[in-house]
């Protein structure tokens with residue numbers, strides 16, 4: 001009389017056990033990554049899921065070694081929309097900042113990168129400048145001397161950057177094709193002059209003359225191949 005229900009119970013128990021085993025099997029594998037194209041076009045959620053791990057939830061930077069402060073006032077004032085887009089799209093190999101554009105084997109579409117760039121703008125506190133077209137003609141040989149004396153301690157003797165071996169003297173690379181291709185003369189000059197306080201990149205305009213800042217800009221430019 002109670003046989004059929006018992007058998008049913010047995011079957012149910014077996015299938016529960018099986019699904020448990022199958023479930024465990026699935027858990028033992030890494031979760032399948034969500035294809036980024038399915039993440040949509042919300043700049044904030046894209047930023048938070050793809051970038052915050054290194055640059056911080058609020059763009060405060062340095063969650064990973066050398067991952068700059070993207071919410072920095074002087075950075076956002078000097079960086080054009082083009083800069084934000086291209087710096088993200090092309091990346092900074094060989095640093096940890098790889099290319100993000102699908103064009104360079106990254107996993108974001110151009111529309112997604114544009115959405116993230118727009119999101120980064122909401123941190124901006126200083127008026128945007130229009131400096132991308134400024135050409136700087138300095139004396140690169142003078143710049144080399146000034147660079148060795150003032151900048152190499154953090155950015156490396158050839159602009160290769162320091163990977164934090166001296167934690168107090170840490171600077172990102174300046175000689176990567178990703179940086180030189182994207183940064184205009186005007187952007188480099190402005191960054192040296194104003195710095196990126198409160199990071200370790202101080203403002204040099206009180207310590208160096210405008211001509212010396214031009215010389216440094218031309219020297220950094222001379223790494224462009």
Ligand code: HEC
Pocket residue numbers: 047050051052053054055064065066067068070075084087088092095096097098100116161172173174176179
């Ligand atoms: C694995 C860590 C990592 C991730 C993830 C990452 N970045 Fe970066 N990013 C870096 C590092 C490190 C640098 C500096 C590299 C250098 O120039 O030496 C950098 C540099 C940048 C720069 C140039 C900043 C400047 O000062 O000129 C931008 C813009 C940028 N990242 C945007 C992004 C965006 C947007 C994302 C997400 C789509 C992202 N990054 C994800 C590590 C990362």
Ligand code: HEC
Pocket residue numbers: 061067068069070072075147150151152153154155168169170171172173174179188191192196199200201202204216
């Ligand atoms: C004490 C270390 C230190 C010194 C010295 C220093 N820098 Fe920097 N520099 C940094 C750091 C750190 C950053 C990145 C700050 C950020 O945006 O988070 C930076 C950023 C920059 C950038 C922007 C790069 C980019 O990818 O956007 C330029 C250009 C630059 N420095 C040039 C110079 C020059 C030229 C000198 C010498 C006059 C110099 N720096 C001296 C630490 C330093």
